[in-house]
Amino acid sequence: MDFTGKVAVITGGASGMGAATAREFRAAGAEVVIVDRNAGLAAQVVDELGCAVAIGDVSDSVFCNMAVEKVLKRYGRLDILVNAAGIIVRADALNTSDEQWQRVLNVNVNGVFFMSRAALGPMKKQGQGVIINFGSIWGEVGAVGVVAYCASKGAIHQMTRAMALDHVKDGIRINAVCPGEVNTPMLASERSEPVTPELMQRLAEAVPLGRMAEPVEIARVVLFMASDAASYMTGAMITVDAGYTAR
Ligand SMILES: NC(=O)c1ccc[n+]([C@@H]2O[C@H](COP(=O)([O-])OP(=O)(O)OC[C@H]3O[C@@H](n4cnc5c(N)ncnc54)[C@H](O)[C@@H]3O)[C@@H](O)[C@H]2O)c1
Numbered sequence: 271m272d273f274t275g276k277v278a279v280i281t282g283g284a285s286g287m288g289a290a291t292a293r294e295f296r297a298a299g300a301e302v303v304i305v306d307r308n309a310g311l312a313a314q315v316v317d318e319l320g321c322a323v324a325i326g327d328v329s330d331s332v333f334c335n336m337a338v339e340k341v342l343k344r345y346g347r348l349d350i351l352v353n354a355a356g357i358i359v360r361a362d363a364l365n366t367s368d369e370q371w372q373r374v375l376n377v378n379v380n381g382v383f384f385m386s387r388a389a390l391g392p393m394k395k396q397g398q399g400v401i402i403n404f405g406s407i408w409g410e411v412g413a414v415g416v417v418a419y420c421a422s423k424g425a426i427h428q429m430t431r432a433m434a435l436d437h438v439k440d441g442i443r444i445n446a447v448c449p450g451e452v453n454t455p456m457l458a459s460e461r462s463e464p465v466t467p468e469l470m471q472r473l474a475e476a477v478p479l480g481r482m483a484e485p486v487e488i489a490r491v492v493l494f495m496a497s498d499a500a501s502y503m504t505g506a507m508i509t510v511d512a513g514y515t516a517r
Pocket residue numbers: 281282283284285286287288305306307308311326327328329353354355356357377381404405406407448449450451452453454455456457459
């Protein structure tokens with residue numbers, strides 16, 4: 271796939287699947303701008319890829335508008351937005367505080383909405399654009415002990431479908447990639463038990479293929495979804511879970 275001349279903005283681009291996606295887009299010739307609140311991690315990706323960066327919080331709509339303006343000022347266009355920034359809280363409803371509930375929805379749902387809304391205007395003017403949201407298998411099926419996360423991913427899936435319909439005639443395709451278990455730093459995030467080899471093995475054994483995905487295996491699907499090869503695809507949830515939800 272060749273993305274030469276295309277400008278791709280990737281939120282959460284400093285880590286995990288966002289960073290892997292940034293790497294793949296750079297390798298395919300795109301100009302890449304990563305958007306992330308973790309300046310230290312983002313600096314490493316910028317050094318590695320020679321890409322641009324906007325540091326800030328995607329749950330802040332003012333920042334999202336500024337980040338897109340910065341992209342337009344620098345490159346004059348925005349072809350691809352990948353919304354990969356996300357967080358998790360691991361708790362059932364009785365153990366989820368107001369602050370945790372709001373934090374997850376602010377980042378995962380508001381962040382996707384604010385960045386997408388900021389990008390839709392310029393994409394509509396261009397008469398073309400692609401948005402890819404990171405949903406999850408937990409947006410389609412339930413899971414134990416992650417109620418806020420499941421709710422947020424379900425909301426992302428419905429936002430994806432609704433926005434896709436609103437902008438299908440504007441030449442903008444909007445889809446979600448829905449990964450299963452992926453080996454990223456999020457695995458350890460907010461977990462009460464340590465990430466031991468035994469835990470990794472348990473997680474791997476729960477997957478029909480018998481292993482977790484590596485971030486690049488999701489990033490490659492994102493690149494396909496952003497490419498002209500996916501020209502008839504919009505409003506779709508693309509599951510990449512090695513059969514997890516096929517049962
Ligand atoms: N890891 C998995 O198993 C898995 C499975 C399905 C879906 N997902 C989703 O994939 C996406 C990427 O996850 P990952 O596993 O690569 O996570 P990760 O923790 O490795 O990376 C997430 C990145 O998002 C950034 N971020 C978080 N909140 C932000 C905010 N408010 N503003 C700006 N940046 C912010 C972080 O700094 C980090 O760089 C997330 O949306 C996640 O929910 C992950």
